[in-house]
Amino acid sequence: MKLQTWDVIHFSLGLHDLKHVEVAGTSQNSNDPNDPFQADLETYSTNMEEIVGKLKFSGATLIFATTTPYPECVSPLRDPLGAAK
16 A cells, blocks of 8 residues: 655644633633633644644645634634733
């Protein structure tokens, strides 16, 4: 079996992690800005480093881009400015 190879991998991460949840690290969606994010900044950073490390192993050129528009007024609540706090 021949393994698939890629010249370029274009990826986007983070919109899902930015949502508020009732309990951190779960998928219990919330619209309460006082509830935690699905992934706090430290967890997001750790996950991003691990994913990028695995993608680099492919030997492909990596392109990170935010391809998903920020969804205003959607449920569950997403607050990018709150993530920086």
